Amino acid sequence: MIRKHKKSLLTRQGTVLLLILSQLAALTACGGGSGAKATTMHLMRTSGQVAVSDGDGEDVALLENLGLYSGYGVDTRPESFAWIDLDSVKLTKMDQNSEIAIQKEDRQLEIEVKSGSLFFHVTEPLAEDETMDIRSSSMVVGIRGTCGWVEVPDESHMNLYLLEGKVECSAGSQASQVSAGEMASMTENGQIEVQPFTAKDVPAFIVEEVEQDSALARTILDASGLDILHPADPVELALEQYRTIVGQADTYDYYSVDEPTGAYRYALVPMTPDADAPALLLEQDTAFGISSILVFQYDTDSDSVLQAADTLSEGVGSAGGYRGSLSAAGDGNGLLSTEFSSGTGMGSTSRTTLDGDRLRSEVIWEGNIFDDTDTAVDEIGFLDIDWHDIGDTAALDSWTPGSAPVEPAPGEPEDAQDTEPAQPTDGDRIVFTGTLGAYSYSDVLALQEIPDPNPGSDQGETYWLIVLDTPQGMTLRSGDGSGSYEGEVSLIDVTGADGLEQYIGQSLTVSIDADNTWWPSDTSLPMGQPHTSDVNVLQ
The missing domain is CATH 2.60.120.1440 (Jelly Rolls)
Known part of the structure; x- marks a missing residue:
């Protein structure tokens, strides 16, 4: 034409x-x-x-x-x-x-x-x-x-x-x-x-x-030197240079005031949704329990790696009740850093992004981590960061876009009912309907959509949780034995209850004794939700 x-x-x-x-x-x-x-x-x-x-x-x-x-x-x-x-x-x-x-x-x-x-x-x-x-x-x-x-x-x-x-x-x-x-x-x-x-x-x-x-x-x-017909993949170029950085992890200044333990880990996390290559996180453990983290980002224009001039931290302080955790943002834009005191529960969550060779942090939530409130963090969501020992370079050999971080598990069982069925009664016991499941440590974090409140703790435990079809208010015993108070329950830890093995994966109507059900007094999982071993299966 x-x-x-x-x-x-x-x-x-x-x-x-x-x-x-x-x-x-x-x-x-x-x-x-x-x-x-x-x-x-x-x-x-x-x-x-x-x-x-x-x-x-x-x-x-x-x-x-x-x-x-x-x-x-x-x-x-x-x-x-x-x-x-x-x-x-x-x-x-x-x-x-x-x-x-x-x-x-x-x-x-x-x-x-x-x-x-x-x-x-x-x-x-x-x-x-x-x-x-x-x-x-x-x-x-x-x-x-x-x-x-x-x-x-x-x-x-x-x-x-x-x-x-x-x-x-x-x-x-x-x-x-x-x-x-x-x-x-x-x-x-x-x-x-x-x-x-x-x-x-x-x-x-x-x-x-x-x-x-x-x-x-x-x-x-x-x-x-340009191979036009076979251009280099920016991810391959980035990973090649990251291997060198990981191999010399102990030569960098992590700006930590605490004595390093000699243990180092690394992770690959996209810092922006449209990044050609992921960022490299390099973590140094310390004797105090707080790890320092360096951030490196491959730059496609210069074919070089930029190191951020600032550091991040996470871990559980051996004194003072400090807790800090690092997660990838669910929307792919940077990292979410949460810090709080285990004594008061007060803390904050910040979004950290990379601007050239500087880390930019913005506080997006402040409050008590035990409060069940809708925040901007809920809309963003937390993704687990997949950390690797520096001696294991498999992730650097096989990383592909979308392979990390780990998507959280759904927060609601697939067979949850849209409407609450009529429930039987069981004397003065509390009756509710939910689904019983067996969860790993990381499953519980994903279920509650929270960062790890106890980094470095034993994560081998299996949790038996009943996830309520509809959250409901309950008056239960205080974990410190001082009395009872009312709070909203979305799931109950029934680990250790007898006779429940046959019901794993099923929707159940159960009753619990309020006097034998306890709110937590610490940061153990499930966060802010009660535990009981006194469970009657009604339906």
């Missing part, structure tokens, strides 16, 4: 800045050879919707091997491309949504990129008396024999990427040399920033060309 080309295609005015990049005289072109003459240009082929206009802005019919002359313009629509050659030597490919204009005088040829991107691949160097420039409205790239591409996001900016060779880039009084594997970001005010780019930065419309030319792929690989 041919789109009508606007007559204003060639009327856009350039700005004052003129930026010239001249290839160094000794460079070898992609493919080698000599003798090309910058005399004619042809539109070799097109794909999709491509329009050509002449010097008067009138449409030109698309013909095979269409000659392009001074004043001609070419533009491409979405998912459309155009290939242009120079004297039968492949020269350029226009990306989709791109627009160019052509100017020619004798042996001087110029392609103005008004918008979009243009790939250039000159397989034979131009003669000494020839010139060919690729320019935007404000910048110029002098081409003699090399390959790469330019992109023009707007009239004030132009980016040059080199896949082979060297050029000198100048803007005003500033000058920089650009080599294969580097890109120059240029601005209208004369600023130039040169930095490396990676194989994953090469656009798809160029990769398609390289896939069809194995010799070109080898030339680019030799010149720039």
